[in-house]
Amino acid sequence: MCDEIKPLTDxxxxxxxxxxxxxxxxxxxxVEVVMPLCEARPELLFRGLEDGKNIFQYAVECRQENVYSLIYGVGQRNLITTLRxxxxxxILHYAGMLSPLANKRLDRIAGAAFxxxxxxxWYKEVESIVVPLSGASxxxxxxxTPPQLFTEKHKQLLEDGEKWMRIYTVPGGNNQVTGFPIFLNGKEFMVFIGSDAxxxxxxxxSALIFLSILTSRFAEDDFLKSLPTKMILGLSALLISITTMMVAFSSALFIMFQNKLLFTYPFIFLATIPVTLFVGMQFPLLVKIFKSTYCERVFDKKINHWI
Incomplete structure (x- = not known):
């Protein structure tokens, strides 16, 4: 097909x-189709359909990072980014839009904040190659302007993201179990004091971190790293808090019912349920937030010069 289209007129x-x-x-x-066709007819990089958009503008509109990443291997990248x-x-306007095609891709991501x-x-990545050419204005x-368009088109998503971030509530407090001074030097009592502290x-x-989320200004750029980082720290502190709270509860049972261990074992088993539930339901979310914020690379900039 590529050989057939080389001699064709527009x-x-x-x-x-x-x-x-x-x-x-x-x-x-x-990309396996886009690359050979553009190599056969390079003008496909610049010309578009009736609305005048080129393939990279359309890739941004569709939020197709694999196709957009090809722009890093194009020799005339600066020219392409100035086209309208x-x-x-x-192209930065398209990063500010939220088309049905973009929504279709976003539906695969759980949570409005993510x-x-x-x-x-997406916007910051496209901005990084456009701003030097004054595309942001x-x-x-x-x-x-592209920033104004982004703000206008993402109002609802911003509100949904704010509501999503606010669903997390602080823990209801610690189990205040008092020990007797006679056990001050006992190992169980030391475990109780340490875990309770x-x-x-x-x-x-955890409470302070989630409070900082509640009082955040929820600016657009806060969703890049600031809010996800707070969520990571808050969830991590909450996990440690719940785990050590259950350890303190279990050690207190050992202290008070040393002669009735058969009575304490069922309650200790019950104490493991909150920790297990938290790890099962929230730990995957914690890992996903961390990967999304610090590990995942949305765009592949190591594209070899291909055209």
Missing amino acids: EKMRDGLVYEAVYSAVQNGI DNSGNC QMQRERQ TLNKDGL ISLCTSAT
């Missing part, structure tokens, strides 16, 4: 639905 390419094929591949993230469609939108984080990651035909400190730390 009119014949449009009649042959070559542009439609390229844009369909972009929409579905099929028929509505005056540059969706907002991914949207800011570009007005489209509606008189909107850790539980108190981490519980207070």
